[in-house]
Amino acid sequence: MWTLYHQWLSPFCRKVRLFLAEKKVDFELRLEPVWDRRAEFLALNPAGEVPVLENIDGATLADSQAIVEFIEEEVPEPSLIGRDAAERAEVRRLVAWFDRKFNAEVTDNLVGEKVVNRLLRMGTPDSRAIRAGHLNVRHHLEYVGFLMERRTWLAGDRLTLADLTAAAHFSCIDYLGDVPWEAHEEAKTWYARIKSRPSFRPLLSDHIPGMAPASNYADMDF
């Protein structure tokens, strides 16, 4: 049995949650208040970040990509990182797109300012950052649309970690009601397909105390 140390609106934790669920690997969620920098948690991951995946036998994995690559090896089916080297390169390119580019351009600006800032009482959100996040999310929706005009799923003809990673990132922004789906039909169709998967259901019932999700967050007809 695995325990996943996580935070609700961390796209990196959500990526691991979706990945484990698609692999049908059982795990328990454990909310980790990373800002407390608990000694026991730092012993698991000196970076002090979630996600961390801990096995009942004591084995510990840290960093979302290190975790999913490990699970892909241990539980090969269904294959989610690609079936050959070229496919894996394309999946990993898109994972990096969302984990780094989307995260810096959108997530940090919106979740960072609206949620983390508030949880840590770091003062008023920066309205310039929020405007930048709102502008940038449109470019990423367009890129998803561009890919969906050419492919069945983001990285090719099968669902992969690229879709799960992208959906994990979009879902955090969607919790805040900040994804303009109506203006991006192809991206919306893609997200609706991910959203209807059993692996996605637990994410849709996330409810952060004191911070209700946007009204369409859990809606299949959004």
Added chain:
Amino acid sequence: MWTLYHQWLSPFCRKVRLFLAEKKVDFELRLEPVWDRRAEFLALNPAGEVPVLENIDGATLADSQAIVEFIEEEVPEPSLIGRDAAERAEVRRLVAWFDRKFNAEVTDNLVGEKVVNRLLRMGTPDSRAIRAGHLNVRHHLEYVGFLMERRTWLAGDRLTLADLTAAAHFSCIDYLGDVPWEAHEEAKTWYARIKSRPSFRPLLSDHIPGMAPASNYADMDF
């Protein structure tokens, strides 16, 4: 034959340069002025970022981690990402440590402010960011020291991508003369071992026009 589109002080490009050299994979360097956003380059990588590795047959890889994972599969020896799943998880954890944590805490603050800012004529460097970079690099030197008290190389008993990634990041800061090696003996010993490898030599002859390296940058006795 491969062509690597790069920037001189990008730790991500240096990571790929070191990796290819350790694998004895031949490649040509091509300096890409990413801020020009050339259409031909965006066609290779719509993220508009270096590194991009292009094969003479037209195959294109983008994102440093996607590139090295691909090459590790195509050229298995010497193994640089670990020989089993647990070892690979530890290598990838440390790669993420430097590619994300060191990059945000040190590289963005120092290379970002001192070099990128200047190249793009974006105004005066932010002295608060530079101070933060100087402070943070010490924590990372301590972490390298902590690992070196326990292991032969960063991830275990063999040189891996973890060492190459860490060295790539430190080398960019070292070019600026901003690594306080003298106060961190164990980290210095580790860096001296990497610095003396043939794979590292090309990096030591890097010389950015108009921005000479710090005096000890290429020195074996630093």
